[in-house]
Amino acid sequence: xxxxxxxxxxxxxxxxxxxxxxxxxxxxxxxxxxxxxxxxxxxxxxxxxxxxxxxxxxxxxxxxxxxxxxxxxxxxxxxxxxxxxxxxxxxxxxxxxxxxxxxxxxxxxxxxxxxxxxxxxxxxxxxxxxxxxxxxxxxxxxxxxxxxxxxxxxxxxxxxxxxxxxxxxxxxxxxxxxxxxxxxxxxxxxxxxxxxxxxxxxxxxxxxxxxxxxxxxxxxxxxxxxxxxxxxxxxxxxxxxxxxxxxxxxxxxxxxxxxxxxxxxxxxxxxxxxxxxxxxxxxxxxxxxxxxxxxxxxxxxxxxxxxxxxxxxxxxxxxxxxxx
Amino acid sequence: xxxxxxxxxxxxxxxxxxxxxxxxxxxxxxxxxxxxxxxxxxxxxxxxxxxxxxxxxxxxxxxxxxxxxxxxxxxxxxxxxxxxxxxxxxxxxxxxxxxxxxxxxxxxxxxxxxxxxxxxxxxxxxxxxxxxxxxxxxxxxxxxxxxxxxxxxxxxxxxxxxxxxxxxxxxxxxxxxxxxxxxxxxxxxxxxxxxxxxxxxxxxxxxxxxxxxxxxxxxxxxxxxxxxxxxxxxxxxxxxxxxxxxxxxxxxxxxxxxxxxxxxxxxxxxxxxxxxxxxxxxxxxxxxxxxxxxxxxxxxxxxxxxxxxxxxxxxxxxxxxxxxxxxxxxxxxxxxxxxxxxxxxxxxxxxxxxxxxxxxxxxxxxxxxxxxxxxxxxxxxxxxxxxxxxxxxxxxxxxxxxxxxxxxxxxxxxxxxxxxxxxxxxxxxxxxxxxxxxxxxxxxxxxxxxxxxxxxxx
Numbered sequence: 001x002x003x004x005x006x007x008x009x010x011x012x013x014x015x016x017x018x019x020x021x022x023x024x025x026x027x028x029x030x031x032x033x034x035x036x037x038x039x040x041x042x043x044x045x046x047x048x049x050x051x052x053x054x055x056x057x058x059x060x061x062x063x064x065x066x067x068x069x070x071x072x073x074x075x076x077x078x079x080x081x082x083x084x085x086x087x088x089x090x091x092x093x094x095x096x097x098x099x100x101x102x103x104x105x106x107x108x109x110x111x112x113x114x115x116x117x118x119x120x121x122x123x124x125x126x127x128x129x130x131x132x133x134x135x136x137x138x139x140x141x142x143x144x145x146x147x148x149x150x151x152x153x154x155x156x157x158x159x160x161x162x163x164x165x166x167x168x169x170x171x172x173x174x175x176x177x178x179x180x181x182x183x184x185x186x187x188x189x190x191x192x193x194x195x196x197x198x199x200x201x202x203x204x205x206x207x208x209x210x211x212x213x214x215x216x217x218x219x220x221x222x223x224x225x226x227x228x229x230x231x232x233x234x235x236x237x238x239x240x241x242x243x244x245x246x247x248x249x250x251x252x253x254x255x256x257x258x259x260x261x262x263x264x265x266x267x268x269x270x271x272x273x274x275x276x277x278x279x280x281x282x283x284x285x286x287x288x289x290x291x292x293x294x295x296x297x298x299x300x301x302x303x304x305x306x307x308x309x310x311x312x313x314x315x316x317x318x319x320x321x322x323x324x
Numbered sequence: 325x326x327x328x329x330x331x332x333x334x335x336x337x338x339x340x341x342x343x344x345x346x347x348x349x350x351x352x353x354x355x356x357x358x359x360x361x362x363x364x365x366x367x368x369x370x371x372x373x374x375x376x377x378x379x380x381x382x383x384x385x386x387x388x389x390x391x392x393x394x395x396x397x398x399x400x401x402x403x404x405x406x407x408x409x410x411x412x413x414x415x416x417x418x419x420x421x422x423x424x425x426x427x428x429x430x431x432x433x434x435x436x437x438x439x440x441x442x443x444x445x446x447x448x449x450x451x452x453x454x455x456x457x458x459x460x461x462x463x464x465x466x467x468x469x470x471x472x473x474x475x476x477x478x479x480x481x482x483x484x485x486x487x488x489x490x491x492x493x494x495x496x497x498x499x500x501x502x503x504x505x506x507x508x509x510x511x512x513x514x515x516x517x518x519x520x521x522x523x524x525x526x527x528x529x530x531x532x533x534x535x536x537x538x539x540x541x542x543x544x545x546x547x548x549x550x551x552x553x554x555x556x557x558x559x560x561x562x563x564x565x566x567x568x569x570x571x572x573x574x575x576x577x578x579x580x581x582x583x584x585x586x587x588x589x590x591x592x593x594x595x596x597x598x599x600x601x602x603x604x605x606x607x608x609x610x611x612x613x614x615x616x617x618x619x620x621x622x623x624x625x626x627x628x629x630x631x632x633x634x635x636x637x638x639x640x641x642x643x644x645x646x647x648x649x650x651x652x653x654x655x656x657x658x659x660x661x662x663x664x665x666x667x668x669x670x671x672x673x674x675x676x677x678x679x680x681x682x683x684x685x686x687x688x689x690x691x692x693x694x695x696x697x698x699x700x701x702x703x704x705x706x707x708x709x710x711x712x713x714x715x716x717x718x719x720x721x722x723x724x725x726x727x728x729x730x731x732x733x734x735x736x737x738x739x740x741x742x743x744x745x746x747x748x749x750x751x752x753x754x755x756x757x758x759x760x761x762x763x764x765x766x767x768x769x770x771x772x773x774x775x776x777x778x779x780x781x782x
Contacts, residue, residue: 053431062421064417084748090395098766101385274497293433
């Protein structure tokens with residue numbers, strides 16, 4: 001039985017990763033010069049980039065609520081990677097905001113800086129995730145890390161490649177980018193094959209539940225989503241986003257309850273029931289408020305889309321809209 | 325170990341010093357924007373509408389930089405002070421958790437308000453979508469300050485057991501919402517943030533007025549100046565009242581901090597108010613101005629009232645005496661700025677009463693926004709207001725030294741001793757040094773590419 005505190009924290013992580021994956025997709029696709037689709041990508045990213053940024057803090061603080069006694073270990077081990085990621089996050093935020101209001105070549109250059117910095121942030125964040133799974137380069141007993149070993153190892157690099165491929169799968173379906181969508185099922189299967197091989201090689205214990213009923217259901221779902229990506233079914237985008245969220249959750253299920261290559265049982269560090277109980281009403285009230293606000297945001301920006309405030313000659317969609 | 329702690333403190337202090345200014349602007353600016361939009365709608369004034377829209381661009385860019393710098397502060401808290409966060413996580417994390425939702429409210433409604441100007445046929449409905457931005461920003465400040473109040477007056481767990489065993493027991497997660505320091509610290513932080521940030525916009529519009537060449541530019545910038553000065557005047561009142569009450573409260577809840585602020589080395593009755601002075605050695609003052617009995621009267625209402633003194637506590641727990649000078653500076657500048665604001669408002673009042681005289685070379689008939697002297701003084705006053713904000717935080721933080729959680733955990737005990745903090749400290753400082761001027765340059769370019777007349781006439 002999974003601890004509810006772990007589950008809530010992991011669901012927040014999965015929601016964050018899903019939103020962020022879409023943004024990474026936008027960043028990657030914009031670097032790939034998919035000019036015809038830039039306006040469509042921009043219309044996604046413009047209203048919600050700051051929500052993604054806020055999600056990072058949400059996950060971080062929920063982690064502090066959920067695992068207070070793990071903070072010393074996590075803080076000491078990941079200080080350099082995390083602070084470097086935070087620094088590049090400022091770059092990402094700033095240049096996206098700059099590109100909102102500056103058009104022309106400078107605006108495009110700012111957008112590229114945003115895209116590259118988003119991918120670097122993703123790489124660093126994924127390095128933390130990968131190393132917490134594999135434990136490569138980390139010694140939990142001495143609470144130390146060999147940063148180069150933790151980042152530049154086959155597990156981490158291949159994990160990044162597979163996540164990048166999955167991100168391309170999701171975003172090409174979500175934004176209906178035909179040029180990439182036609183290959184997306186192959187990209188997805190390749191990515192999942194890589195994930196399977198590296199898990200088997202480096203953290204085989206995670207595969208012990210790989211043939212359980214929930215995972216079998218997930219495989220069926222994956223096959224359906226891959227198949228849908230080859231069709232023109234209009235809801236494939238939404239389904240692939242939902243699939244990504246479920247995939248991240250399933251990864252957490254396989255990993256539970258260990259981190260650092262099975263050396264640390266995370267449930268040993270979960271907060272007291274008093275604090276978990278006290279945090280729950282805030283999660284419910286705050287979460288409901290966030291969901292309602294997000295629904296309104298989506299309604300205003302997508303359902304009720306009209307002319308934009310500073311519309312002509314400004315903003316991502318207009319920078320992008322040159323060819324549209 | 326010691327040098328690493330110093331680096332930890334420097335990095336945290338630096339990140340906070342930058343973030344406090346950006347965050348304060350993020351608290352005050354939505355209010356200024358909403359007031360401008362309200363006036364624009366209510367009186368069908370295109371200048372105020374344009375003002376609201378242009379300031380919204382400033383807000384979005386500041387919000388982007390501020391959100392990320394806030395994330396760096398959040399990362400710093402976790403990674404530089406893991407032992408501290410371990411205690412906070414077990415006892416007092418709920419305000420920080422609630423702050424995330426306030427932050428969410430703000431950021432989601434930023435996405436609604438700032439990208440939907442023309443999607444409402446009724447302007448007031450658009451105005452309403454901006455209110456959660458302002459409320460979210462202020463609530464964030466409230467929740468974060470509650471954590472700082474907990475650091476000053478820890479509550480919600482069995483402290484004596486923690487000190488003897490290191491175990492966190494007897495936790496009341498909700499106690500942090502009503503720690504003894506919170507009742508005055510929260511309104512004081514909020515009002516001083518509004519005060520300093522609105523003064524930054526007073527300086528901005530004063531600068532623009534000094535350079536304004538067309539009547540359109542003048543009218544537009546005067547609108548911004550009026551709103552900013554109004555907000556400064558209201559907030560300074562609250563800042564002064566809560567500041568005075570905070571000092572009285574401090575003597576009861578953090579006597580060492582109070583004694584260091586007042587320069588009281590020994591506890592005594594008939595205590596004089598010591599003003600200024602020079603440090604003599606590490607633990608005493610000299611050459612100060614002394615007003616007999618005043619401190620006892622101010623604190624207790626009676627000349628024979630007893631004030632706390634540092635000698636009642638171990639020297640190792642004395643805060644640095646420099647906070648005495650910092651506090652005196654803060655008080656003097658705060659009073660000066662209050663008088664200056666009152667004088668500015670008086671000029672405007674006299675102008676409304678149609679007084680046609682000049683005072684100190686300033687024509688009342690023309691008003692404060694036409695006087696180049698006052699506009700230049702506004703810029704100087706804003707600089708002082710920002711320094712005041714920073715010094716206020718330094719007095720609060722230095723006054724708690726050597727503790728990170730008062731009487732529970734020292735800064736050294738809480739710090740991350742990893743040497744990897746050194747290169748990242750240098751990198752973060754360099755990065756901020758580049759990104760802030762660059763942001764200002766971008767803002768200049770954004771506005772130079774958007775002629776004011778076009779926006780006003782739109």
